[in-house]
Amino acid sequence: MDLLKNIVSQFTTEGEVISAQPFGSGHINDSYLVITFPESAPDYVLQRINHHIFNNVHELTCNILKVTGHIGQKLLTMSPGLHGFEVIHLIGTTEGGFYFHDQDGNYWRMYNHVRGSRSYDKVISASLASEGGKAFGIFQHLTSDMDASTLFEVLPDFHNIAPRLAKFRELVTDDPAKRVNDAESEIAFIESRAEEMHTILRLGELGQIPVRVTHNDTKFNNILFTPDNKAVSVVDLDTVMPGYILYDFGDAIRTGASTAAEDEADLSRVNIDLTLFEAYAGGYLGIARNFLTAIEIDHLAFSAKFMTYIIGLRFLTDHLDGDHYYKTGFPGHNLQRARTQFRLLQSMEQHFDEMQMIIRKFK
Ligand code: GN1
Ligand code: MG
Secondary structure, eight states: OHHHHHHHTTBOOOSEEEEEEEOSOOSSSEEEEEEEESTTSOOEEEEEEOTTTSOOHHHHHHHHHHHHHHHHHHHHHSTTSGGGOOOOOBOOBTTSSSOEEOTTSOEEEEEEOOTTOBOOSSOOOHHHHHHHHHHHHHHHHHHTTSOGGGSOOSSTTTTOHHHHHHHHHHHHHHOTTSOSGGGHHHHHHHHHHTTGGGHHHHHHHTTOSOOEEEOSOOOGGGEEEOTTOOEEEEOOOTTOEEEOHHHHHHHHHHHHSBSSOTTOSOGGGOOBOHHHHHHHHHHHHHHHTTTOOHHHHHTHHHHHHHHHHHHHHHHHHHHHHTSOSSOOSSTTHHHHHHHHHHHHHHHHHHTHHHHHHHHHHHO
């Protein structure tokens, strides 16, 4: 706590810190909710950025400032706040920057905490899913007039299937952690769908889908809700970069329209929930159909399969590599996460025609 208090004192915060507790369920950065006194002072989210993964904290911060500045400006000048939407903002340091580099080499930054807001690891109702869809629809709408090329590519090729598969195949060959034998069926699962999963990459290479400002980590728990479950903001802006909109839709469905958690061990509980899918898609397209192209809309259902595949691939890759990338809670956690993704993907495959029909309804 003293360490964290000392870090907080590097930022231009209001009030006195009364607690700083681990916050959220991210797999990469360490986050703390900082509560201050008096109650009228804002609360904050303090984060230690994983600089082994995000190795250009300066450019990453510039991206966040650009995007939050752009959205903040638009919210000020637009019809009285789009559905009450807010944008989070970085807190300045006493030195005039937006991150603090400590003596041990750690990078820290702070955001305001949206008062009274909460997130959901599990979607509890169709209306929550619909609100979530609206939130990312609004985020993308408000950034749709930004020039994506002004943003730095923080994690190059983040959702690019070709280098992800190449790295995976290299590990299958080298087998550094001696785990290939026990993952044969998962490896075969990846290979059996590898060809189909180049679809979005090819559309991009042919110029058939535009590069836009995208969030790239649209897990459902990155959406903030008010106490009465209205979506109020989106968080986790580290991976905001140029990208394809399909990635953002797909990852939200992977996490927001599944009947189970990302690492559910009982695979019989893992399915696509078409009611949640329809609700999210309806909330999202209610806003996004105004700026998406027909080709983008036609691939939304596929994007859910794609993101479930590529995230499963990344979990499996990290498992074969010996668990260096994601935080894990127990041995074999990454393999379990991968299996859950593959089961969810199979369920989407079984219901793919229905998913397509649902999207068509909102077109
Ligand atoms: C990581 O840390 P978190 O939960 O925000 C990952 C995402 C994955 C996600 C899977 C920078 O996000 O790409 O979708 O785990 N972020 C990074 O749960 O790799
Ligand atoms: Mg993230």
